[in-house]
Amino acid sequence: MDDEFPTRDEDELHTRLKAYEGRAATVAGVGRDPVNAPMIRHWCEAMGDRNPAYTGPDAIAPPTMLQAWIMGGLSGHGGRARAYGELLALLDEAGCTSVVATDCEQEYLRPLRPGDEVTFDTVIESVSGRKTTKLGTGYFVTTRTDIRVGGASAGTHRFRILKYAPAGHDLKDRDQDRNQDGDRNQDGDRNQDRGRQEAARRPRPVVNRDNAGFWEGVRRHRLLVQRCTACATLRFPWLPGCGTCGSAGWDTVEASGEGTVYSYVVMHHPPFPAFSPPYAIGLIELAEGVRIVSNVVDVPYDKVRIGLPVELEFRAYDDDSVLPVFRPRAGEAAA
Amino acid sequence: MSVRTRDSLGGRAAIVGIGATEFSKDSGRSELRLAAESVRAALADAGLTPADVDGLVTFTMDTSPEITVAQACGMGELSFFSRVHYGGGAACATVQQAALAVAAGVAEVVVCYRAFNERSGRRFGSGVRHREPSAEGTALGWTLPFGLLTPASWVAMTAQRYLYAYGLTPEDAFGPVAVTARRHAAANPAAYFHGRPITRADHAASRWIAEPLRLLDCCQETDGGQALVVTSVERARDLRQPPAVVTAAAQGAGRSQEQMTSFYRDDLTGLPEMSVVARQLWRGSGLAPADIDVGILYDHFTPFVLMQLEEFGFCAPGEAPAFVAEDRLPLNTHGGQLGEAYLHGMNGVAEAVRQLRGTSVNQVPGAARTLVTAGTGVPTSGLVLTADGAVEG
Numbered sequence: 001m002d003d004e005f006p007t008r009d010e011d012e013l014h015t016r017l018k019a020y021e022g023r024a025a026t027v028a029g030v031g032r033d034p035v036n037a038p039m040i041r042h043w044c045e046a047m048g049d050r051n052p053a054y055t056g057p058d059a060i061a062p063p064t065m066l067q068a069w070i071m072g073g074l075s076g077h078g079g080r081a082r083a084y085g086e087l088l089a090l091l092d093e094a095g096c097t098s099v100v101a102t103d104c105e106q107e108y109l110r111p112l113r114p115g116d117e118v119t120f121d122t123v124i125e126s127v128s129g130r131k132t133t134k135l136g137t138g139y140f141v142t143t144r145t146d147i148r149v150g151g152a153s154a155g156t157h158r159f160r161i162l163k164y165a166p167a168g169h170d171l172k173d174r175d176q177d178r179n180q181d182g183d184r185n186q187d188g189d190r191n192q193d194r195g196r197q198e199a200a201r202r203p204r205p206v207v208n209r210d211n212a213g214f215w216e217g218v219r220r221h222r223l224l225v226q227r228c229t230a231c232a233t234l235r236f237p238w239l240p241g242c243g244t245c246g247s248a249g250w251d252t253v254e255a256s257g258e259g260t261v262y263s264y265v266v267m268h269h270p271p272f273p274a275f276s277p278p279y280a281i282g283l284i285e286l287a288e289g290v291r292i293v294s295n296v297v298d299v300p301y302d303k304v305r306i307g308l309p310v311e312l313e314f315r316a317y318d319d320d321s322v323l324p325v326f327r328p329r330a331g332e333a334a335a
Numbered sequence: 336m337s338v339r340t341r342d343s344l345g346g347r348a349a350i351v352g353i354g355a356t357e358f359s360k361d362s363g364r365s366e367l368r369l370a371a372e373s374v375r376a377a378l379a380d381a382g383l384t385p386a387d388v389d390g391l392v393t394f395t396m397d398t399s400p401e402i403t404v405a406q407a408c409g410m411g412e413l414s415f416f417s418r419v420h421y422g423g424g425a426a427c428a429t430v431q432q433a434a435l436a437v438a439a440g441v442a443e444v445v446v447c448y449r450a451f452n453e454r455s456g457r458r459f460g461s462g463v464r465h466r467e468p469s470a471e472g473t474a475l476g477w478t479l480p481f482g483l484l485t486p487a488s489w490v491a492m493t494a495q496r497y498l499y500a501y502g503l504t505p506e507d508a509f510g511p512v513a514v515t516a517r518r519h520a521a522a523n524p525a526a527y528f529h530g531r532p533i534t535r536a537d538h539a540a541s542r543w544i545a546e547p548l549r550l551l552d553c554c555q556e557t558d559g560g561q562a563l564v565v566t567s568v569e570r571a572r573d574l575r576q577p578p579a580v581v582t583a584a585a586q587g588a589g590r591s592q593e594q595m596t597s598f599y600r601d602d603l604t605g606l607p608e609m610s611v612v613a614r615q616l617w618r619g620s621g622l623a624p625a626d627i628d629v630g631i632l633y634d635h636f637t638p639f640v641l642m643q644l645e646e647f648g649f650c651a652p653g654e655a656p657a658f659v660a661e662d663r664l665p666l667n668t669h670g671g672q673l674g675e676a677y678l679h680g681m682n683g684v685a686e687a688v689r690q691l692r693g694t695s696v697n698q699v700p701g702a703a704r705t706l707v708t709a710g711t712g713v714p715t716s717g718l719v720l721t722a723d724g725a726v727e728g
């Protein structure tokens with residue numbers, strides 16, 4: 001039963017953390033100072049930004065200063081709701097005592113000008129599943145702050161922190177052995193392992209009566225391609241008729257498993273729970289001539305290229321799902 | 336327009352009113368309210384009233400039913416309502432539906448609309464993991480388990496092949512499209528990116544979304560609504576705005592067509608469905624690429640603008656990046672969906688109308704013949720809109 005993950009404790013913690021999504025972190029916050037020329041000038045000098053839009057009688061504030069107008073400073077500011085403190089305390093209790101800011105995303109809806117007085121509300125937008133990074137294992141907490149001037153939206157500021165137990169320190173309910181093959185390679189395996197740890201599952205194959213034979217074949221580790229019994233044209237994806245001659249009759253041939261990368265995409269954004277960007281997805285042209293979308297595994301995402309010879313492999317994901325994936329053909333490892 | 340023979344639709348109907356909400360990141364109101372506001376604005380622009388309307392057309396994806404928009408706008412009986420499928424591919428086809436109804440006498444005044452809170456509500460790029468299984472879901476099921484999850488990634492798969500086929504870099508191929516859109520948007524007060532042009536260097540420095548696509552290759556997710564009023568050319572001549580005559584309208588789907596994931600056909604360097612549209616529009620209008628004064632080509636992602644220019648014959652395959660960089664055709668003069676707003680292509684139809692009226696913020700002097708296209712990578716549609724009398728009927 002070693003592979004049963006997540007543990008019940010982890011599930012329970014995640015459920016409790018998730019309950020904070022959508023709750024307010026700051027209500028009716030007020031900027032400590034109005035937007036003002038001195039702060040803009042200091043900022044521009046520090047950044048070496050000589051954009052003329054930020055000086056003179058019609059000056060606007062650099063959009064990237066957005067956070068500067070809502071920072072609480074050393075003494076903090078009022079308006080902070082209890083929910084955020086509770087969420088952090090819950091994570092502290094679970095052993096996630098360290099914190100690091102990971103990224104920030106801003107949208108600028110209208111320029112801010114000296115004299116503008118900003119108000120803001122912050123909401124706990126999301127709490128991720130359990131993630132393991134080089135720093136340690138923990139949870140990403142994302143807050144979104146909506147900034148307004150005179151009631152009108154001026155921008156949004158998304159801020160993400162990782163609240164984590166430093167590597168080498170146990171999470172309270174954590175079985176360290178779980179991570180033994182954690183960083184085996186750059187793509188599929190890491191996704192798989194993380195997927196198990198955080199219970200974030202890949203989207204399932206979508207199976208219906210027209211393609212059940214394909215997924216049944218995959219379960220038995222056979223990659224089946226449809227063949228028209230009237231004109232012998234091979235086809236993929238599976239459909240109940242031939243696109244060349246229209247015949248409804250078909251049988252299958254088993255693909256040899258040899259192929260080449262016909263095209264590929266490297267996914268960077270947005271992140272999805274079951275996948276860890278960046279990762280490569282290939283459009284594989286099989287030796288038989290049809291194409292299939294799949295993962296290119298056992299090769300760093302930045303080494304995938306059009307024309308790379310690959311071969312089929314079946315891998316289990318999320319404990320119960322088998323997918324056909326492709327690795328570089330022997331002697332073609334591009335790393 | 337049939338795939339095989341010329342039709343008799345051209346010159347029978349015209350767009351006489353355009354109206355939109357503001358384009359924002361958070362409209363703060365319902366999609367129905369956006370639809371109703373844009374419809375009312377389009378009717379006011381035409382000098383018509385809701386009581387004049389007897390037909391409505393929208394997208395199958397729209398959440399505001401025709402009958403509800405009619406109620407919310409104070410319309411009476413409807414003799415025609417229709418929806419077109421395939422996301423943004425419906426944009427120009429809504430006008431085609433309206434023109435068909437008007438030409439056949441099924442309706443006298445038809446309003447086409449599309450309104451959504453695409454940015455603040457359900458975002459198209461936020462994953463389809465929770466989508467209900469369906470026939471369309473089955474098609475997506477071939478890509479989702481592998482992490483190919485977003486519209487940007489689906490476009491990127493074909494874009495990668497385009498770069499490879501012509502030996503281009505993402506920066507050189509896609510940069511000019513982004514820069515052109517943002518230059519036009521910079522002059523457009525209605526545009527999200529008003530006053531914010533970009534350089535090729537900005538484009539090249541923007542972060543990867545789905546390689547080879549960067550942030551600045553992707554359109555502006557938007558909340559908003561846009562509506563268009565269509566009536567007969569005869570009636571249009573009595574109304575307050577110069578008519579934008581529907582000189583040709585067409586839909587197109589290619590062989591082995593999928594929605595956004597047509598990876599299994601030919602060489603992935605073009606948009607065969609847009610070729611189906613192009614052949615019909617050129618034949619129906621009697622025009623050729625050199626006759627077009629302004630092109631409004633659907634630009635949710637930069638690479639497909641290039642392929643459209645090639646499918647329509649403005650330039651040879653692989654030459655579109657240079658064509659755009661050299662400004663050889665006034666293109667997406669409202670700023671496109673990259674710079675103005677992503678309104679599923681309907682704001683592009685409105686821009687073509689403004690060019691024909693002479694009221695665009697980036698007006699092309701004497702613009703009399705425009706080409707507008709709808710969503711790319713899906714079954715799609717297109718229009719040739721012309722000034723009254725600019726093309727022999």
Ligand SMILES: [Zn+2]
Pocket residue numbers: 228229230231232233242243244245246247
């Ligand atoms: Zn056949």
